[in-house]
Amino acid sequence: MALEFSWQLPLCDTDGTTPWAHRPEQWIQLAQAVEYAGLDGLWVPGGAQCADSLGVAATLCAHTRRVQLTVSVPPEVMLPAALAATVQSLQSISANRVRLHLPDGEQGSLRQVFGEWLNRDQRHERIGEYLDILTRLLSPGGSEFHYNGRYFQLESAGIARRPLPAPPLLLDDTHDSTLIASHAQTCLLRSRAPNPLQQEIQRLRADAPGLGFACPFALLFRDTEEQAWEAAAAHLETLGIKPPDSTPSLLRLTREHQPVRHFELHPNLWQPRTDHPVFIVGTPHQVATRLQELHGLGIEQIILIGQPAVHEVLRFGEQILPLLAAQGLRKERTQHAE
Amino acid sequence: MPNDPRQPLEIDWFLPTNGDGRHLTSSGLPKVGLFQQGERAPTLDYLRQIVRAAEYGGFDAIMVPTASGFEDPWLITAVLAQEVRRLKFLLTLRPGLELPAYTAHRAATLQLLSDNRLALHVVSGSSRFEQRSLGDFLEHDERYARTAEFLEVFQAVWAGNGQPHHGRYYRSVNSSPIAPAAPAPAIYFGGASEAAERVGAAHAQTHLMWCEPPLLIAERIRRMRELASARGRTLRFGLRLHIFAAPTDDAAWAHVERLLAEIPKDAIDRAQVQMAAYESVGQTRQTRLAEGRGRGARELEVSANLWAGVGLVRGGAGTALVGSYEQVAERIEEYHQLGVDSFILSGFPHLEEAIHLGAELLPLLRRIAGRSQSSSTGPAHTENL
Numbered sequence: 206m207a208l209e210f211s212w213q214l215p216l217c218d219t220d221g222t223t224p225w226a227h228r229p230e231q232w233i234q235l236a237q238a239v240e241y242a243g244l245d246g247l248w249v250p251g252g253a254q255c256a257d258s259l260g261v262a263a264t265l266c267a268h269t270r271r272v273q274l275t276v277s278v279p280p281e282v283m284l285p286a287a288l289a290a291t292v293q294s295l296q297s298i299s300a301n302r303v304r305l306h307l308p309d310g311e312q313g314s315l316r317q318v319f320g321e322w323l324n325r326d327q328r329h330e331r332i333g334e335y336l337d338i339l340t341r342l343l344s345p346g347g348s349e350f351h352y353n354g355r356y357f358q359l360e361s362a363g364i365a366r367r368p369l370p371a372p373p374l375l376l377d378d379t380h381d382s383t384l385i386a387s388h389a390q391t392c393l394l395r396s397r398a399p400n401p402l403q404q405e406i407q408r409l410r411a412d413a414p415g416l417g418f419a420c421p422f423a424l425l426f427r428d429t430e431e432q433a434w435e436a437a438a439a440h441l442e443t444l445g446i447k448p449p450d451s452t453p454s455l456l457r458l459t460r461e462h463q464p465v466r467h468f469e470l471h472p473n474l475w476q477p478r479t480d481h482p483v484f485i486v487g488t489p490h491q492v493a494t495r496l497q498e499l500h501g502l503g504i505e506q507i508i509l510i511g512q513p514a515v516h517e518v519l520r521f522g523e524q525i526l527p528l529l530a531a532q533g534l535r536k537e538r539t540q541h542a543e
Numbered sequence: 544m545p546n547d548p549r550q551p552l553e554i555d556w557f558l559p560t561n562g563d564g565r566h567l568t569s570s571g572l573p574k575v576g577l578f579q580q581g582e583r584a585p586t587l588d589y590l591r592q593i594v595r596a597a598e599y600g601g602f603d604a605i606m607v608p609t610a611s612g613f614e615d616p617w618l619i620t621a622v623l624a625q626e627v628r629r630l631k632f633l634l635t636l637r638p639g640l641e642l643p644a645y646t647a648h649r650a651a652t653l654q655l656l657s658d659n660r661l662a663l664h665v666v667s668g669s670s671r672f673e674q675r676s677l678g679d680f681l682e683h684d685e686r687y688a689r690t691a692e693f694l695e696v697f698q699a700v701w702a703g704n705g706q707p708h709h710g711r712y713y714r715s716v717n718s719s720p721i722a723p724a725a726p727a728p729a730i731y732f733g734g735a736s737e738a739a740e741r742v743g744a745a746h747a748q749t750h751l752m753w754c755e756p757p758l759l760i761a762e763r764i765r766r767m768r769e770l771a772s773a774r775g776r777t778l779r780f781g782l783r784l785h786i787f788a789a790p791t792d793d794a795a796w797a798h799v800e801r802l803l804a805e806i807p808k809d810a811i812d813r814a815q816v817q818m819a820a821y822e823s824v825g826q827t828r829q830t831r832l833a834e835g836r837g838r839g840a841r842e843l844e845v846s847a848n849l850w851a852g853v854g855l856v857r858g859g860a861g862t863a864l865v866g867s868y869e870q871v872a873e874r875i876e877e878y879h880q881l882g883v884d885s886f887i888l889s890g891f892p893h894l895e896e897a898i899h900l901g902a903e904l905l906p907l908l909r910r911i912a913g914r915s916q917s918s919s920t921g922p923a924h925t926e927n928l
Contacts, residue, residue, distance in 0.1 A: 229656050257652035263618035264656055267587070267625055283641035286677040294615035298587055298622060338678075352678075360675035365611035 207536040208500045208529060211246035211275055212239045212518055213421065213510045217255035229264065236265045238515045239272055242522025246273030248421075248508045251308065253279075259291060266299040274299055275375065275508075277306040285335045286362055289342035296369045306393060307336075309377040329381065331356045336374075336388045338362065343371040375419060378405055386413035391506065394420040396482040398470040399502060406503045419506035420499065421482040424517055425475075426492045426525070433486050437475055438465040440484075446477050482510065493528035500534060550779070550884040552875075552912040554905060555604040555633060556597040556897050557783075557889040558623075560585045560614040563593075565891055567802050568810070571857045572610055573817045583892065585614050587622060593894050594623045597630055600901020601909075604631035606664060606783070606887045611673050617649055624657035632657060633731060633887070635664040638693035639679045639686065643713060646693075647700040654725035664731040664751065665690060667739065670821045683822050687738035688712075694730065694746040701727045731781060731885075735763075735825035744770035747778060749885055753829050754784035754862040756846035757877055764882045781885030782878055785853050785863035786896070788871045788904055795865050800840040802891075803852050811838075814856045821858060829854045829861035848874050860889065872907040879912060 214232055236247055247265060251258035262276045276295065278288060296303050310328065323331060334354040341347050345368045352359040376389040385392050392409055394402060402420065409416055425440065427433040441448065448464040468477045473487040473495045485492050496507065511517035529535050559570035564582040583589055597605050607616040620632045634653070636646065653661045667686045668674055674681075681689060689712045696713050699706065708715050732747030734740065743750045750767055752760060764780055771778045787802075789795040818826055833851040836842050843852040845862070848870050854861020864871045875886055890896025 253648070256655065257617075257649040259615075260617060260621040260649055260652040260656060263621035264625060267622045281642075282645035284678045287640035290611065290677075291615045291618065294618050297614065298618055357678050358675075358680060359678045361672065362676050362678070364676050367612075 206505050208496065208504075208534045209245040209506045209536075210521075210526075211248040211273065211419075211506065211508050212244055212514070213248040213250060213508050214261065215510075215514060216258070216261060217250050217252065229261075232261060233265065233268045235514050235518065236269050236272070238518045240269045242518050243526055244272065244509075244518065244522065246275055246304070246506075249274060249276045251277035251279055251306075259295065262295060262303075263298060266295075266302075272302065273304055274302050275304040275306055277308055279310060280307045280332060280335050280339075281310050285338040285357060286342060286359060289339055290365070292343060292372060293367050293369055296372060297367065301370050301372075303372040304375060304391075305372045306375040307332075309379045327356075332380075333384060336384060340371070340374065340388050342366060345369055345371060378409065382409055382412045385409060385416065389413075389416065391417040391419050394418055394504070396421050397476075398474055398483070399498060400471075402499070402504070403502050410503075417506065418502075418504045419508060420504050421508040421510065422499075423482045423484040424492065424509055424511035424521065425484045425486045426489055426520075428488065430488055430491065433488065433491075434463055434465055437484065437486050438463075441465055441468075441477055444477060489524040489528060493525050493532070496525075496529060497532060497534060552879060552908060553603045553781075553885040554601075554908060555606055555885060555887040556593075556600070556602040557606045557887060557893060558590060558593055558608070558619070559889075559893050560590065560608060560616070560619055561610065561612050563589070563892045563894070565802075567806060567853055567891070568814075568856050569891055570889070570893065571608075571859055572612075573814055573858060589894070590614075590619065591623055591626045593897060594626050594630060596894055596897035596901065598627040600897050601905045602630065602888075602897065602901065604633045604662065606633040607635060609635040609637060609666075610669060611676065617653065620653060620661070621656055624653070624660060629660075631660040631662060633662045633664050634728075635666060637666055637668065638690045639668075639674075639681065640677060643693045643696035644700045644715060647697050650728055651701075651725050654728065659726050662729040662731060664733065665694065665747075666733045667742075668822070670817075672820060683736070684738045687734065687736070687742045691742045691746060694742075698727070733783075733825070735823070735828055739824070740767060740770055743767065744776065744778065745774055749779040749781050751781040751783055751885070751887070753825055753860045754782045754849065754864075754878075755828060755832065756849055757881060758846075759828075760878060760883065761881050768882075779885065780883045781887060782883050783860045783887040785860060785889045785891075786871060786900060786904065787850070787863050787865045787890070788868050788900065790867065790903075792867045792870060795867060796840060799850060799852060799863070799865050803838070803840050803843075803855075806856055808838075811855045814858075818854075818858045826858065829859075832862065868903050868907055871904060872911055875908055876911045876915065880915070 214235060239247055249258045249262045258276050258278055262274045265274060292303060292305055334356050338352055338357055338359065341350060342363055347363055347366060349361050349363045352362060373390040374388055375391045375393050376385045378392050378394050394405055406418055425433060425436055427436055448467040469475050470483065473485055473491050475484040475486045485495050499507065526535065561570065562582060562585050563570050569582060594605060607620050609616045616634045620634050624632060650661060650663065667690045692710045692712050696708055699708065729748045730746060731749045731751050732743040733751045734743060735752065744767060752763060767778055787795050787799050789798060818830060832845045833843055833854055840852060843850055845851045848864050848866040850863045850865045851861060853863050864874050888900065890900055
């Protein structure tokens with residue numbers, strides 16, 4: 206199983222101050238860079254602090270030809286049959302490049318912004334019905350059906366279903382594991398160190414042996430290890446985080462007393478803020494080695510972010526993808542495809 | 544009530560997102576599949592040509608419809624807005640399938656993607672069968688009550704007034720702004736029932752009607768103006784219709800005779816049964832125009848140049864203006880004088896006809912409208928959508 210990479214589009218206001226900081230021209234430019242650099246896909250995040258993922262994904266269909274489009278749509282905001290029809294339309298427009306991520310509404314502020322009626326147990330029951338209906342409507346060979354649930358009722362659903370391949374479905378690791386097992390092809394893991402990731406993969410595989418895994422990471426790589434950690438230290442300053450001086454840490458002692466490495470969870474994996482993805486910090490070779498290790502845990506899809514985005518996408522394509530290809534971790538494809 | 548100063552004409556085109564062709568049954572619903580040849584799938588490669596033809600032909604906007612089996616209007620608009628610079632997009636949406644705050648969010652995204660060329664066309668329902676297949680079980684009048692609340696929440700969210708909303712259909716804890724500031728899209732509204740007229744009078748900027756004879760349209764405009772002015776509002780009006788125009792009157796009628804003759808009688812009967820299920824007052828009014836008339840093309844001319852033949856086999860807009868370019872332009876100007884400022888036109892096929900009518904009809908319309916405009920005293924408005 207090859208290791209795939211999707212680049213995450215910067216569609217969201219992550220710090221609550223600059224809504225949708227980037228403009229459509231920049232999204233298009235980045236999407237084309239991702240395709241050119243030989244990555245596999247684009248991750249189009251969704252939610253109240255982001256530009257609408259479906260609209261952005263449709264826009265990018267016209268400017269890309271090959272990359273997968275993973276579209277994140279909060280299932281709270283529209284009826285399952287409406288989402289199914291929209292997703293089928295996106296499959297058609299994109300020539301079947303869609304993957305669908307339904308984020309766990311318990312984790313964000315969606316309900317506050319878009320509106321919701323239900324308590325937690327009801328929401329759990331609702332998402333179960335939602336996924337039942339959605340997956341049936343997206344399976345191309347399915348027949349017409351009636352549905353009489355507590356939250357959703359449909360008559361003659363699927364009558365307008367089109368014979369298009371069902372997009373792979375991704376659910377978060379915070380979703381109920383039986384829901385994941387019965388509906389998802391891939392589970393999106395929270396970014397963390399290899400040990401907890403491995404435990405999480407084992408837990409989820411107990412219910413779903415064939416499940417695939419995806420996980421986000423941020424990239425910070427330079428020609429030398431020293432330069433990479435200097436960049437990490439500079440990033441720490443922009444976050445306004447000061448590493449504690451006196452924490453006794455074996456890692457820190459072995460790392461030449463660099464305080465920035467206080468936040469290193471595992472060699473080259475660095476997490477200054479627990480609400481942000483883990484950074485992979487180091488040289489191209491170190492990054493490739495770490496990606497290989499993550500792949501060995503069972504992760505087949507890495508969602509990447511990095512700044513400045515176009516610059517980092519091309520460096521990743523030119524400096525890291527060839528190393529992974531040499532290890533046999535990439536599907537056969539020439540770099541700078543097409 | 545005098546209508547002056549007359550607003551400039553807004554002439555829009557239609558995007559056939561469930562297929563297109565030369566026949567009366569090629570676009571729209573019900574899809575009857577009568578013709579094997581020359582039916583065009585609504586691929587991006589086809590639709591983008593229509594959008595370009597509409598832009599170059601001088602149309603102001605293009606209506607993007609919605610129904611089961613149509614390409615998604617939000618996605619299609621996001622893609623096709625990249626193809627052209629000036630053309631606006633009149634996107635059809637149905638409240639009831641998604642939350643109004645999300646609709647506001649999507650609309651704000653499209654405003655950003657299209658450089659503020661979005662307008663919204665709000666329709667409250669279709670057939671009971673289609674509604675229920677999507678999971679919407681509200682009956683007709685309740686759907687309009689929900690539409691009213693939907694539009695209230697939509698506008699509150701857009702304005703970002705921060706108030707919690709506790710309504711009958713929607714509830715949210717806050718309505719703080721969810722998007723960068725963008726101009727709110729104009730609301731076009733369709734519906735001919737009493738329930739629809741009340742909601743339109745309260746919430747729409749432009750009230751849309753399928754085309755009927757001038758007397759009937761004048762009566763509806765009068766009624767809607769009363770309803771709106773009772774709320775201290777003013778309304779614009781729009782007509783949705785098909786066009787069969789040719790250099791001569793005879794050529795245009797000969798064309799629709801051919802189009803009608805190729806439709807078998809049983810196909811007409813089947814389509815009429817399907818349309819009867821639409822629970823739509825507007826649909827009933829369209830169907831009734833052809834009732835009791837013969838099936839010869841000229842027998843279906845229900846007022847000068849207005850032909851009810853399309854409605855025999857096609858749901859929704861069932862009337863067409865048929866005639867020479869001059870006749871069609873004069874009829875449109877007559878509706879304009881009654882108070883209609885927006886005309887959303889179709890012709891089959893939509894690609895060739897956008898080019899054809901853009902070249903032959905639109906210059907004539909602009910000239911005639913310009914003449915009657917310069918004879919009135921008011922200032923011309925340039926922003927009309």
